[in-house]
Amino acid sequence: xxxxxxxxxxxxxxxxxxxxxxxxxxxxxxxxxxxxxxxxxxxxxxxxxxxxxxxxxxxxxxxxxxxxxxxxxxxxxxxxxxxxxxxxxxxxxxxxxxxxxxxxxxxxxxxxxxxxxxxxxxxxxxxxxxxxxxxxxxxxxxxxxxxxxxxxxxxxxxxxxxxxxxxxxxxxxxxxxxxxxxxxxxxxxxxxxxxxxxxxxxx
Amino acid sequence: xxxxxxxxxxxxxxxxxxxxxxxxxxxxxxxxxxxxxxxxxxxxxxxxxxxxxxxxxxxxxxxxxxxxxxxxxxxxxxxxxxxxxxxxxxxxxxxxxxxxxxxxxxxxxxx
Numbered sequence: 001x002x003x004x005x006x007x008x009x010x011x012x013x014x015x016x017x018x019x020x021x022x023x024x025x026x027x028x029x030x031x032x033x034x035x036x037x038x039x040x041x042x043x044x045x046x047x048x049x050x051x052x053x054x055x056x057x058x059x060x061x062x063x064x065x066x067x068x069x070x071x072x073x074x075x076x077x078x079x080x081x082x083x084x085x086x087x088x089x090x091x092x093x094x095x096x097x098x099x100x101x102x103x104x105x106x107x108x109x110x111x112x113x114x115x116x117x118x119x120x121x122x123x124x125x126x127x128x129x130x131x132x133x134x135x136x137x138x139x140x141x142x143x144x145x146x147x148x149x150x151x152x153x154x155x156x157x158x159x160x161x162x163x164x165x166x167x168x169x170x171x172x173x174x175x176x177x178x179x180x181x182x183x184x185x186x187x188x189x190x191x192x193x194x195x196x197x198x199x200x201x202x203x
Numbered sequence: 204x205x206x207x208x209x210x211x212x213x214x215x216x217x218x219x220x221x222x223x224x225x226x227x228x229x230x231x232x233x234x235x236x237x238x239x240x241x242x243x244x245x246x247x248x249x250x251x252x253x254x255x256x257x258x259x260x261x262x263x264x265x266x267x268x269x270x271x272x273x274x275x276x277x278x279x280x281x282x283x284x285x286x287x288x289x290x291x292x293x294x295x296x297x298x299x300x301x302x303x304x305x306x307x308x309x310x311x312x313x314x
Binding site for chain 1: 209210211212213214215216217218219221222223224225226227228229230232233234235236238239241242243245246249252253256257259260261262263264265269270272273274276277278280281282283284285287288289291292293294295296298299303304305
């Protein structure tokens, strides 16, 4: 009886949500910057598990590859470049902790209240069991949408509406250019300053 | 809600996203290390991503955002990578110029 109603999806959701939230709290409450980076890696990794559970397997894989594998490695390099002894542990005042926890707790209460108060959000999807797992292959539609074709919206009858559902080619190009410009800018910002400090060469 | 027997809905995802958002904001507010502030920003962006994925999942809602939610989440991930690169460059530049990473020391532009 209990096993009959036991839902593996729910179990895995609770598992991943608890790890994600626990390690997010670990990022907040640890004062050692290296521990914070490690907790952040685990927290974002378990939130990738939540993405997989929601059927967004491509975004989950990207989360693991770009976020955990790229961005956080960059952050860890930043930690290693600046981790002198006096910057490893920087404690916050107790008064600031109390104030921030009061404000944060109030904000969390408001957000949770809002999350569970809309009936369209907290009623389970009744068609869930009829959806085949095979339907959730999202990588090909996402690739087509980034190339400008929405293969998932072809059944839209109204031609006027269909025109508005064009793909994401333009944002994709913009974001690519943005990444290029940003990386060049970052390399320029972080360059060594030796030549600037003595422009005349006079020491 | 009966614990492990409840069916997961959008609200549960929104609750996890709200927790991420609040921890990220508190990280930004309380950390004195500039890289800790950066980690808070990553947590906030990840909370937003969780909401996008939840509203785009057709397992959780019958009329969902569909693929748009996943695509927006992808763009958020890409922009987070760009933002981390620039913020890290600024932090390293600040560290080279001032020999400290404490954001409380960075008050030269104070009006």
